[in-house]
Ligand SMILES: *[C@@H]1O[C@H](CO)[C@@H](O)[C@H](O)[C@H]1NC(C)=O
């Protein structure tokens with residue numbers, strides 16, 4: 001592992017640029033001893049630091065530095081893996097994945113536990129409800145749920161297992177990636193870096209931290225993202241038969257796509273179609289020559305490799321039925337529903353309608369998807385979770401790590 005990953009552990013520069021860890025402090029947040037686990041204050045402090053540092057995709061440098069310092073201070077080996085900048089306009093600092101473990105300098109980890117350190121815009125400040133901290137205390141801020149709640153819970157879960165000698169440090173590797181919210185470039189880069197190695201590590205299991213309301217996800221829908229472009233012929237709006245309206249074609253096509261069953265399954269329900277952007281034409285009195293629709297389809301059928309193509313063919317067929325020549329369906333990639341293992345005692349199960357980095361990591365490993373907080377508030381202005389959600393997640397990640405190591 002170390003031969004491929006630039007080993008820049010605790011270099012002077014890194015330490016110099018590190019964001020300070022923010023103490024939880026605050027006299028009105030005195031801990032309530034009753035049902036508080038021993039790690040509560042460490043968990044909340046770590047979560048606060050992570051959420052406080054802005055890390056919108058493309059600008060993950062500061063939070064990456066924080067994670068490296070946090071882990072190296074606690075005896076981990078933390079390697080950083082530079083991921084190419086997204087484009088010239090985004091951030092002026094390097095961005096990197098953090099790969100960490102405790103123990104052997106040449107580990108052969110059986111289990112990888114991973115989440116992402118980037119968030120969607122805009123940055124929203126950290127907030128915690130006033131009063132004594134209890135399990136019901138709400139914590140808000142961008143990333144509090146997606147996915148810094150998972151990042152904090154994963155780190156504390158492993159720390160607690162290690163400090164009680166319940167796992168061997170070399171068996172468990174941590175991976176915190178950049179770019180999940182945009183293109184998955186961080187996880188793809190990590191996946192490629194494994195392929196480059198002479199002795200590829202074979203993880204028995206990979207645990208992905210994303211908001212599942214602490215339910216163990218049996219999988220998530222696939223996706224097909226892209227654009228439909230319609231080409232018409234411009235003419236005077238008083239003589240529309242002289243032209244061909246790209247908008248009219250597009251409206252017919254969209255209506256038909258909405259009315260068509262694009263594929264459903266018992267586990268994932270219906271494939272859903274979102275017409276997220278729609279533009280076309282140049283003026284009210286001109287028959288429009290061009291129309292364009294930005295689409296996101298959530299694919300409810302498998303297989304993971306190919307399920308997206310089946311849906312694409314169904315959409316293409318509809319477009320052809322409307323007009324053989326006018327449409328182009330442009331999509332960079334698609335995938336079918338992504339199954340995960342949810343056969344572990346002690347968890348409620350669910351399926352998710354969102355995408356994750358799971359398909360971006362190649363390999364023949366058992367996959368788990370789990371984490372605190374609700375996707376229904378992730379990406380929104382009211383993103384929040386409770387102290388109890390975070391603490392339950394620590395226990396949940398521990399159960400999954402122990403289960404995966406036993407299997
Ligand atoms: C860079 O990314 C931003 C945000 O995604 C986008 O608005 C901009 O057009 C991109 N620039 C280039 C040169 O690709």
Ligand SMILES: *[C@@H]1O[C@H](CO)[C@@H](O)[C@H](O)[C@H]1NC(C)=O
Pocket residue numbers: 004189190192193196
């Ligand atoms: C993998 O190896 C190729 C060829 O040597 C190289 O171009 C590429 O950057 C490497 N990728 C990673 C992620 O290390």
Ligand SMILES: *[C@@H]1O[C@H](CO)[C@@H](O)[C@H](O)[C@H]1NC(C)=O
Pocket residue numbers: 261264269270
């Ligand atoms: C799926 O779509 C069908 C119509 O095609 C509808 O009757 C059904 O209620 C939908 N199921 C869900 C779970 O939305």
Ligand SMILES: *[C@@H]1O[C@H](CO)[C@@H](O)[C@H](O)[C@H]1NC(C)=O
Pocket residue numbers: 373374376377382383384385
């Ligand atoms: C906090 O999140 C929950 C979902 O977990 C949501 O129902 C609630 O409206 C949010 N609260 C605030 C104050 O934003």
